[in-house]
Amino acid sequence: MPKELRDAYLEVAPHPEDLQILFDKAVQRMRNFKDIQADTLRAITAPTLVVCGDSDVIRPEHAVEEFRLLPHARLAVLPGTDHMNVTARTSWLVPMIEAFLDAK
Secondary structure: OOHHHHHHHHHHOOOHHHHHHHHHHHHHHHHOOOOOOHHHHHOOOOOEEEEEEOOOOOOHHHHHHHHHHOOOEEEEEEOOOOHHHOOOOHHHHHHHHHHHHHOO
C-alpha cells in the first residue's frame, strides 16, 4: 500500500483499523471493473493516451488490452511507478502529453 494513501487515510479515518479492508476492496474494484464493453472501447475514435505505472493497481497487461481495443491509442507504461505517483512523474508525462496533443 502506498505510503501517501495510508497517511492521508489515517489523518481523517474514523476507523483506521479498516484501512486494509478499504484498500483491498478498492484494488479489487479497479482490477475487476467490467462495465465498459470491448465494442464500446473499439467505437471510441478520439485519440487516446493510456497511461499506467509498471507497479500500478491497474496492471500493465490491462492497460495493453485497453490500448489494443482503442483504435487511435498510444500507450505509456511508466517504470518504477505505482498508482499513487503516476502524476508525480511530470518530467516523463509532460513531454509525452505534449507530443500526444501535438500529433496530427
